[in-house]
Amino acid sequence: MAELKKNVEEARDFIKARVTSAPKIGIILGTGLGALAKEIEDKKELPYTEIPYFPMSTVMTHAGNFVFGKVGRREVMAMEGRFHYYEGYSMKDVTFPVRVMKALGAEVLIVSNAAGGMNPEFSVGDIVLISDHINLMGDNPLIGPNDDKLGPRFPDMSEPYSRRLIKVAEDVAIKEKIEIKKGVYVGVAGPNLETAAEYRFLKTIGADMVGMSTVPEAIVAVHAGMEVCGISCITDECNPDALKPADINEIIKIASNAEPIITQLIKGVITQL
Numbered sequence: 001m002a003e004l005k006k007n008v009e010e011a012r013d014f015i016k017a018r019v020t021s022a023p024k025i026g027i028i029l030g031t032g033l034g035a036l037a038k039e040i041e042d043k044k045e046l047p048y049t050e051i052p053y054f055p056m057s058t059v060m061t062h063a064g065n066f067v068f069g070k071v072g073r074r075e076v077m078a079m080e081g082r083f084h085y086y087e088g089y090s091m092k093d094v095t096f097p098v099r100v101m102k103a104l105g106a107e108v109l110i111v112s113n114a115a116g117g118m119n120p121e122f123s124v125g126d127i128v129l130i131s132d133h134i135n136l137m138g139d140n141p142l143i144g145p146n147d148d149k150l151g152p153r154f155p156d157m158s159e160p161y162s163r164r165l166i167k168v169a170e171d172v173a174i175k176e177k178i179e180i181k182k183g184v185y186v187g188v189a190g191p192n193l194e195t196a197a198e199y200r201f202l203k204t205i206g207a208d209m210v211g212m213s214t215v216p217e218a219i220v221a222v223h224a225g226m227e228v229c230g231i232s233c234i235t236d237e238c239n240p241d242a243l244k245p246a247d248i249n250e251i252i253k254i255a256s257n258a259e260p261i262i263t264q265l266i267k268g269v270i271t272q273l
């Protein structure tokens with residue numbers, strides 16, 4: 001376990017030797033939601049392949065980048081492209097970049113994702129603030145010996161998504177006339193989408209939306225003592241009683257269409273921090 005800390009510090013030192021900024025805000029840009037990276041000014045991009053111990057991009061369709069720069073006056077670091085559990089990475093790999101962000105000084109983690117909406121009040125294209133999550137991924141990034149220097153053995157999960165940040169996001173949404181909703185995200189391993197019976201089950205256990213990411217990163221961020229703000233874009237409506245085939249290209253297109261508004265929301269939140 002001391003190994004993890006050592007690897008994180010090596011990655012941190014590699015980045016520190018190349019980037020002068022020390023952002024307190026880390027951002028993970030989800031499927032189809034990469035537009036914010038284009039808004040980052042005074043950019044410095046580091047390909048994941050160059051950073052020590054970063055999961056190798058053998059299964060990634062696009063080489064990902066760690067992007068450093070400014071949004072307005074605030075310094076940020078953003079992951080352009082994230083690692084998914086279904087790609088075959090371990091939970092520790094998926095969350096390694098979050099550890100590195102923390103080691104570089106990040107105190108806040110903003111994550112976005114595409115999600116299927118089970119809540120009948122959610123429509124395709126809706127933007128939903130994550131109020132809480134359910135981990136149904138069948139794994140956990142904290143399994144194994146705990147390094148107390150990285151976080152506690154039994155981290156509290158009473159507020160995984162910061163109420164302070166939810167309030168900030170809600171205030172930004174009101175001011176900028178962005179319609180947002182709030183809901184519980186359930187994380188599943190994927191990669192297949194759910195059966196009608198599974199959507200019914202997920203809805204019954206209290207989830208409003210479902211996706212294949214975010215939960216591991218949020219768990220590690222909480223373990224590391226960071227404040228998390230999660231934003232989902234509803235890309236498909238998952239009514240178990242009238243389930244239509246999901247089209248992954250359509251899901252990506254819908255997320256891309258929501259990009260400008262999610263970008264506006266995240267920019268607004270960043271300027272308020």
Ligand code: HPA
Nearest residue numbers: 114115116193210211212
């Ligand atoms: N299920 C799981 N993950 C998803 C979905 C879904 O319906 N939509 C977008 N990501």
